[in-house]
Amino acid sequence: MNILFARIRRYSGRAQFRLIPSPKQADLIALVESAVYRERLDFFGTTEPWKNGLTNGGALALMELLIGATRPQNVVEIGSNRGWTAYVMAQAMEENPTGLVHTIGPFDSWRFMPVYESWPSAIRQKVKFYPINSAAFFQDAIAKDQRFELIFVDGNHDYEFALFDIQCAARVVTSGGHIVIDNVDLPDVRRATDDFLSSHLNWTDCRDARRTDILNGSIIAVLVAP
Numbered sequence: 001m002n003i004l005f006a007r008i009r010r011y012s013g014r015a016q017f018r019l020i021p022s023p024k025q026a027d028l029i030a031l032v033e034s035a036v037y038r039e040r041l042d043f044f045g046t047t048e049p050w051k052n053g054l055t056n057g058g059a060l061a062l063m064e065l066l067i068g069a070t071r072p073q074n075v076v077e078i079g080s081n082r083g084w085t086a087y088v089m090a091q092a093m094e095e096n097p098t099g100l101v102h103t104i105g106p107f108d109s110w111r112f113m114p115v116y117e118s119w120p121s122a123i124r125q126k127v128k129f130y131p132i133n134s135a136a137f138f139q140d141a142i143a144k145d146q147r148f149e150l151i152f153v154d155g156n157h158d159y160e161f162a163l164f165d166i167q168c169a170a171r172v173v174t175s176g177g178h179i180v181i182d183n184v185d186l187p188d189v190r191r192a193t194d195d196f197l198s199s200h201l202n203w204t205d206c207r208d209a210r211r212t213d214i215l216n217g218s219i220i221a222v223l224v225a226p
Protein backbone atom coordinates (compact mmCIF):
# COMPACT_ATOMS: atom_id res chain seq x y z
CA MET A 1 0.00 0.00 0.00
CA ASN A 2 2.87 2.42 0.73
CA ILE A 3 4.19 1.92 -2.79
CA LEU A 4 0.79 2.91 -4.13
CA PHE A 5 0.74 6.11 -2.09
CA ALA A 6 4.29 6.96 -3.14
CA ARG A 7 3.41 6.49 -6.80
CA ILE A 8 0.44 8.82 -6.53
CA ARG A 9 2.59 11.48 -4.89
CA ARG A 10 5.19 11.20 -7.61
CA TYR A 11 2.50 11.77 -10.20
CA SER A 12 1.03 14.79 -8.45
CA GLY A 13 1.89 17.36 -11.11
CA ARG A 14 -1.04 19.57 -10.33
CA ALA A 15 1.07 22.60 -9.47
CA GLN A 16 1.48 22.96 -13.24
CA PHE A 17 -1.98 24.47 -13.29
CA ARG A 18 -2.50 28.11 -12.64
CA LEU A 19 -5.31 28.93 -10.26
CA ILE A 20 -8.57 29.51 -12.10
CA PRO A 21 -11.34 31.03 -9.93
CA SER A 22 -14.25 29.50 -11.84
CA PRO A 23 -13.31 27.26 -14.76
CA LYS A 24 -15.77 27.46 -17.62
CA GLN A 25 -16.05 25.29 -20.71
CA ALA A 26 -12.92 26.65 -22.38
CA ASP A 27 -10.85 26.05 -19.23
CA LEU A 28 -12.19 22.51 -18.93
CA ILE A 29 -11.36 21.80 -22.54
CA ALA A 30 -7.83 23.12 -22.02
CA LEU A 31 -7.59 20.95 -18.96
CA VAL A 32 -8.62 17.73 -20.69
CA GLU A 33 -6.36 18.50 -23.64
CA SER A 34 -3.32 18.90 -21.39
CA ALA A 35 -0.47 16.43 -21.10
CA VAL A 36 -0.99 16.08 -17.36
CA TYR A 37 -4.63 15.04 -17.95
CA ARG A 38 -3.52 12.31 -20.33
CA GLU A 39 -0.88 11.20 -17.84
CA ARG A 40 -3.44 11.00 -15.04
CA LEU A 41 -5.96 9.24 -17.29
CA ASP A 42 -3.34 6.65 -18.05
CA PHE A 43 -2.43 6.37 -14.37
CA PHE A 44 -6.02 5.77 -13.22
CA GLY A 45 -6.63 3.39 -16.10
CA THR A 46 -3.68 1.19 -15.22
CA THR A 47 -3.37 1.42 -11.42
CA GLU A 48 -5.25 -0.46 -8.73
CA PRO A 49 -7.69 0.20 -7.16
CA TRP A 50 -8.90 2.75 -9.72
CA LYS A 51 -8.50 0.72 -12.87
CA ASN A 52 -11.32 -1.58 -11.73
CA GLY A 53 -13.25 1.07 -9.82
CA LEU A 54 -16.75 2.35 -10.46
CA THR A 55 -15.65 5.83 -11.57
CA ASN A 56 -13.75 5.98 -14.82
CA GLY A 57 -10.27 7.40 -15.17
CA GLY A 58 -11.42 10.40 -17.17
CA ALA A 59 -13.80 11.53 -14.43
CA LEU A 60 -11.11 11.02 -11.78
CA ALA A 61 -8.47 12.92 -13.77
CA LEU A 62 -10.87 15.76 -14.51
CA MET A 63 -11.98 16.17 -10.88
CA GLU A 64 -8.45 15.84 -9.58
CA LEU A 65 -7.17 18.58 -11.88
CA LEU A 66 -10.23 20.75 -11.30
CA ILE A 67 -9.58 20.59 -7.56
CA GLY A 68 -5.92 21.40 -8.17
CA ALA A 69 -6.88 24.39 -10.27
CA THR A 70 -9.64 25.79 -8.02
CA ARG A 71 -8.50 24.78 -4.51
CA PRO A 72 -12.02 24.31 -3.15
CA GLN A 73 -12.69 24.32 0.57
CA ASN A 74 -15.57 21.87 0.45
CA VAL A 75 -16.20 19.06 -2.01
CA VAL A 76 -19.09 16.57 -1.89
CA GLU A 77 -19.35 13.06 -3.26
CA ILE A 78 -22.84 11.52 -3.30
CA GLY A 79 -22.15 7.76 -3.26
CA SER A 80 -19.00 6.74 -1.37
CA ASN A 81 -18.73 3.05 -2.23
CA ARG A 82 -15.25 2.02 -1.00
CA GLY A 83 -13.90 5.56 -0.90
CA TRP A 84 -11.25 5.59 -3.59
CA THR A 85 -12.73 8.57 -5.42
CA ALA A 86 -12.86 10.50 -2.13
CA TYR A 87 -9.22 9.56 -1.68
CA VAL A 88 -8.29 11.10 -5.04
CA MET A 89 -10.25 14.25 -4.21
CA ALA A 90 -8.64 14.55 -0.78
CA GLN A 91 -5.17 14.10 -2.15
CA ALA A 92 -5.86 16.76 -4.78
CA MET A 93 -6.63 19.11 -1.88
CA GLU A 94 -3.19 18.77 -0.40
CA GLU A 95 -2.47 22.44 -1.00
CA ASN A 96 -5.48 23.67 0.98
CA PRO A 97 -4.84 22.70 4.60
CA THR A 98 -8.46 23.20 5.66
CA GLY A 99 -10.10 21.63 2.59
CA LEU A 100 -12.59 18.83 3.22
CA VAL A 101 -14.23 16.08 1.15
CA HIS A 102 -17.72 15.14 2.39
CA THR A 103 -18.61 11.68 1.11
CA ILE A 104 -22.07 10.19 1.56
CA GLY A 105 -22.96 6.52 1.49
CA PRO A 106 -25.95 5.21 3.44
CA PHE A 107 -25.11 1.57 2.75
CA ASP A 108 -21.32 1.84 2.58
CA SER A 109 -19.93 1.78 6.14
CA TRP A 110 -18.91 -1.86 5.93
CA ARG A 111 -16.88 -1.39 2.75
CA PHE A 112 -15.76 2.21 3.26
CA MET A 113 -14.44 2.09 6.84
CA PRO A 114 -11.79 -0.67 6.42
CA VAL A 115 -10.37 1.15 3.38
CA TYR A 116 -10.51 4.53 5.14
CA GLU A 117 -8.65 3.13 8.13
CA SER A 118 -5.81 2.01 5.85
CA TRP A 119 -5.17 5.55 4.56
CA PRO A 120 -2.45 7.91 5.81
CA SER A 121 -3.73 10.29 8.48
CA ALA A 122 -3.15 13.32 6.23
CA ILE A 123 -5.77 11.94 3.82
CA ARG A 124 -8.13 10.75 6.55
CA GLN A 125 -8.20 14.23 8.06
CA LYS A 126 -9.51 15.60 4.77
CA VAL A 127 -12.34 13.09 4.36
CA LYS A 128 -15.58 13.11 6.33
CA PHE A 129 -17.80 10.08 5.78
CA TYR A 130 -21.58 10.32 6.29
CA PRO A 131 -23.40 6.96 6.56
CA ILE A 132 -26.68 8.69 5.64
CA ASN A 133 -28.64 9.20 2.44
CA SER A 134 -28.33 12.27 0.24
CA ALA A 135 -31.70 13.65 1.38
CA ALA A 136 -30.53 13.77 5.00
CA PHE A 137 -27.20 15.28 3.98
CA PHE A 138 -28.70 18.01 1.79
CA GLN A 139 -31.43 18.83 4.30
CA ASP A 140 -28.80 19.45 6.96
CA ALA A 141 -26.53 21.40 4.56
CA ILE A 142 -29.42 23.64 3.48
CA ALA A 143 -30.44 24.23 7.11
CA LYS A 144 -26.87 25.25 7.94
CA ASP A 145 -26.53 27.32 4.75
CA GLN A 146 -23.40 25.39 3.76
CA ARG A 147 -21.83 25.85 0.33
CA PHE A 148 -19.66 23.47 -1.74
CA GLU A 149 -17.51 24.32 -4.74
CA LEU A 150 -17.62 20.87 -6.35
CA ILE A 151 -20.32 18.21 -6.04
CA PHE A 152 -19.94 14.78 -7.58
CA VAL A 153 -23.35 13.17 -8.08
CA ASP A 154 -22.87 9.40 -8.12
CA GLY A 155 -25.53 7.94 -5.82
CA ASN A 156 -28.72 6.13 -6.81
CA HIS A 157 -28.93 6.32 -10.62
CA ASP A 158 -32.73 6.02 -10.92
CA TYR A 159 -34.34 9.08 -12.51
CA GLU A 160 -36.12 10.40 -9.41
CA PHE A 161 -33.06 10.05 -7.18
CA ALA A 162 -30.65 11.48 -9.75
CA LEU A 163 -32.90 14.49 -10.38
CA PHE A 164 -33.31 15.04 -6.63
CA ASP A 165 -29.55 14.91 -6.09
CA ILE A 166 -28.87 17.33 -8.97
CA GLN A 167 -31.55 19.75 -7.78
CA CYS A 168 -30.29 19.67 -4.19
CA ALA A 169 -26.68 20.00 -5.37
CA ALA A 170 -27.72 23.10 -7.32
CA ARG A 171 -29.06 24.67 -4.11
CA VAL A 172 -25.81 24.29 -2.21
CA VAL A 173 -23.13 24.70 -4.88
CA THR A 174 -21.24 28.00 -4.96
CA SER A 175 -21.71 30.49 -7.76
CA GLY A 176 -19.31 29.40 -10.50
CA GLY A 177 -18.98 25.99 -8.81
CA HIS A 178 -19.27 22.62 -10.55
CA ILE A 179 -21.65 19.68 -10.44
CA VAL A 180 -20.13 16.58 -11.99
CA ILE A 181 -22.71 13.87 -12.76
CA ASP A 182 -21.50 10.35 -13.33
CA ASN A 183 -23.08 7.83 -15.69
CA VAL A 184 -25.04 10.13 -17.96
CA ASP A 185 -24.75 7.22 -20.38
CA LEU A 186 -27.61 5.69 -18.33
CA PRO A 187 -31.01 6.85 -19.72
CA ASP A 188 -32.38 7.79 -16.28
CA VAL A 189 -29.37 9.91 -15.35
CA ARG A 190 -29.27 11.54 -18.79
CA ARG A 191 -32.97 12.41 -18.59
CA ALA A 192 -32.56 13.81 -15.07
CA THR A 193 -29.64 15.96 -16.27
CA ASP A 194 -31.56 17.17 -19.33
CA ASP A 195 -34.68 17.94 -17.28
CA PHE A 196 -32.66 19.90 -14.74
CA LEU A 197 -30.97 21.93 -17.50
CA SER A 198 -34.25 22.61 -19.30
CA SER A 199 -35.47 24.51 -16.24
CA HIS A 200 -32.10 26.09 -15.37
CA LEU A 201 -31.18 27.91 -18.56
CA ASN A 202 -28.47 30.02 -16.96
CA TRP A 203 -26.34 26.97 -16.16
CA THR A 204 -23.49 25.91 -18.46
CA ASP A 205 -23.70 22.38 -19.80
CA CYS A 206 -20.16 21.33 -20.65
CA ARG A 207 -21.42 18.34 -22.60
CA ASP A 208 -22.10 20.80 -25.36
CA ALA A 209 -18.53 21.98 -25.37
CA ARG A 210 -16.33 21.57 -28.39
CA ARG A 211 -15.00 18.02 -28.45
CA THR A 212 -17.51 16.71 -25.95
CA ASP A 213 -15.94 13.29 -26.31
CA ILE A 214 -12.87 14.24 -24.38
CA LEU A 215 -15.08 14.74 -21.35
CA ASN A 216 -15.08 10.96 -21.09
CA GLY A 217 -17.24 10.06 -24.01
CA SER A 218 -20.19 11.75 -22.33
CA ILE A 219 -20.13 9.34 -19.38
CA ILE A 220 -19.99 12.38 -17.12
CA ALA A 221 -21.69 15.73 -17.41
CA VAL A 222 -20.05 18.81 -15.97
CA LEU A 223 -22.45 21.63 -15.13
CA VAL A 224 -21.19 25.07 -14.13
CA ALA A 225 -23.39 27.11 -11.81
CA PRO A 226 -24.23 30.71 -12.79
Ligand SMILES: C[S@@+](CC[C@H](N)C(=O)[O-])C[C@H]1O[C@@H](n2cnc3c(N)ncnc32)[C@H](O)[C@@H]1O
Pocket (backbone or CB within 6 Å): 053, 054, 055, 077, 078, 079, 080, 081, 082, 083, 084, 085, 104, 105, 106, 107, 108, 132, 133, 134, 135, 154, 155, 156, 161
Ligand atom coordinates in the same frame (compact mmCIF):
# COMPACT_ATOMS: atom_id res chain seq x y z
C1 LIG B 1 -21.95 3.96 -8.24
S1 LIG B 1 -21.72 3.79 -6.53
C2 LIG B 1 -20.63 5.10 -6.13
C3 LIG B 1 -19.22 4.89 -6.60
C4 LIG B 1 -18.20 5.81 -5.96
N1 LIG B 1 -18.48 7.21 -6.22
C5 LIG B 1 -16.81 5.47 -6.45
O1 LIG B 1 -16.23 6.25 -7.19
O2 LIG B 1 -16.33 4.40 -6.12
C6 LIG B 1 -23.25 4.33 -5.91
C7 LIG B 1 -23.25 4.62 -4.43
O3 LIG B 1 -24.41 5.36 -4.11
C8 LIG B 1 -24.80 5.04 -2.80
N2 LIG B 1 -26.21 5.42 -2.63
C9 LIG B 1 -27.31 4.71 -2.95
N3 LIG B 1 -28.42 5.39 -2.62
C10 LIG B 1 -27.99 6.56 -2.09
C11 LIG B 1 -28.66 7.69 -1.54
N4 LIG B 1 -29.99 7.75 -1.50
N5 LIG B 1 -27.90 8.70 -1.07
C12 LIG B 1 -26.55 8.65 -1.13
N6 LIG B 1 -25.88 7.61 -1.63
C13 LIG B 1 -26.59 6.58 -2.10
C14 LIG B 1 -24.51 3.55 -2.70
O4 LIG B 1 -24.31 3.20 -1.37
C15 LIG B 1 -23.25 3.41 -3.55
O5 LIG B 1 -22.11 3.44 -2.77
